[in-house]
Amino acid sequence: MGDRRAAAEVFPLPDGIDWHGVVGSDADSVELKMLLALDGAPVPTETGRRRYARRVYLLDTPELDLCGVGVHVRVRRRGPRRFDLVVRVRDRDRVTGRRGPQDARVELDVLPGNLLRTTELRRTVDPDTAVACLDDAAPPVRLLSDSQRRWLRTLLPEGTPETVLDELVLHGPLTTRRYRVPRARFGVGRAFLEHCRYPSGLELRELSVKCRPADAPRAAVALARFLADHRIEVARGHRTKTALWIEEIRERQGAV
Numbered sequence: 001m002g003d004r005r006a007a008a009e010v011f012p013l014p015d016g017i018d019w020h021g022v023v024g025s026d027a028d029s030v031e032l033k034m035l036l037a038l039d040g041a042p043v044p045t046e047t048g049r050r051r052y053a054r055r056v057y058l059l060d061t062p063e064l065d066l067c068g069v070g071v072h073v074r075v076r077r078r079g080p081r082r083f084d085l086v087v088r089v090r091d092r093d094r095v096t097g098r099r100g101p102q103d104a105r106v107e108l109d110v111l112p113g114n115l116l117r118t119t120e121l122r123r124t125v126d127p128d129t130a131v132a133c134l135d136d137a138a139p140p141v142r143l144l145s146d147s148q149r150r151w152l153r154t155l156l157p158e159g160t161p162e163t164v165l166d167e168l169v170l171h172g173p174l175t176t177r178r179y180r181v182p183r184a185r186f187g188v189g190r191a192f193l194e195h196c197r198y199p200s201g202l203e204l205r206e207l208s209v210k211c212r213p214a215d216a217p218r219a220a221v222a223l224a225r226f227l228a229d230h231r232i233e234v235a236r237g238h239r240t241k242t243a244l245w246i247e248e249i250r251e252r253q254g255a256v
Contacts, residue, residue: 007220012113019217021095027106027117030216032223033238034112036193036205040233043193043207045179052079055173058245059085059140062169062253067246071155074242075130075143075170083130087148088120089155101151110216111238121148133170140168171249174198174241181207186226188219196241200248206241207232 004019011032013019022030036043059073060066066073072088090109091097099106100119109116123145132138144152149165156164174196181191189211197203207227211219227234 003217003221006224007217010112010220010224011110013110013115014113017095017115022108022110022115022216023213025095025108025213026099027095027108027213029105030108030110030211030213030219032110032209032211032216032220033240034207034223034227035235035238036207037233037235038203038205040205041231043179043205043232044181044185044230045193046182051177051179054078054176054178056176057134057170057172057174058242058249059143059168059170061164061167064171064246064249065160065164066152066156067242069155069157071152072242073144073152073168075125075133075140077130077134077173081127083125083127084122085125085143085145085148086120086122087144087152087155088118091117091119101147103147104151108213108216109240110220111240114238116240121151123148139166140170141165172199172245174245181226186222188215188222191223191226198245198248200252202244202248204235204241204244 007019055077057075059075070090073085074088075083075085077083094117095108097117098119101121104119104121107118109118125143129138129142133140133143152165153162177195179193181193189209191207191209194206194208195203196206209219209223
């Protein structure tokens with residue numbers, strides 16, 4: 001009970017949701033996320049590993065129709081000839097809810113003052129297919145598996161023409177570098193520092209901890225202690241990386 005009370009001070013949850021519900025949820029995992037000040041103290045991370053810059057693309061219509069109904073499709077270049085694609089839908093301020101297809105995973109994304117239930121279906125993409133789509137030599141819809149297409153159609157509003165998937169284009173990329181925080185420094189879950197750079201040049205740093213639902217309150221307390229011990233400054237407010245990206249794309253479209 002003490003950890004849950006302390007966690008509520010670090011990560012206040014929306015009205016109607018408490019840490020007891022998070023701990024008892026049917027989610028496969030919980031990820032705690034906090035934006036950090038760009039010019040703040042450095043975050044201790046593992047050294048000696050080669051850091052490959054990941055490139056992330058948003059797969060949507062030119063007008064972002066999928067994002068408009070809360071559906072996000074992202075393509076990641078994780079390394080040389082390593083690609084994956086995820087179809088993701090988020091329900092705001094809900095601990096319980098949809099599970100999606102049998103192979104889908106559910107994660108609770110906990111931000112200060114916010115909680116998102118994320119259901120996602122991921123696949124590894126053939127590198128030749130991915131490169132062809134990124135080079136405009138093949139239609140981006142080919143990146144989706146059959147099961148992802150079927151699920152995606154169920155997530156679209158009634159009356160949406162089936163041809164909408166043929167209109168998909170790639171937006172981006174968003175460039176990210178991810179660094180693991182040594183387990184000895186943290187102790188609960190797996191902690192990562194992610195540095196993101198948007199096409200506009202906007203940058204952000206995000207510290208996240210992934211853990212089991214049962215460990216979430218303890219991880220929240222450990223995160224607060226880690227920030228205090230290393231004098232790491234938290235950024236004001238918190239927006240998800242995807243929300244900022246969508247806003248940037250729409251602003252750029254409006255300026256054209």
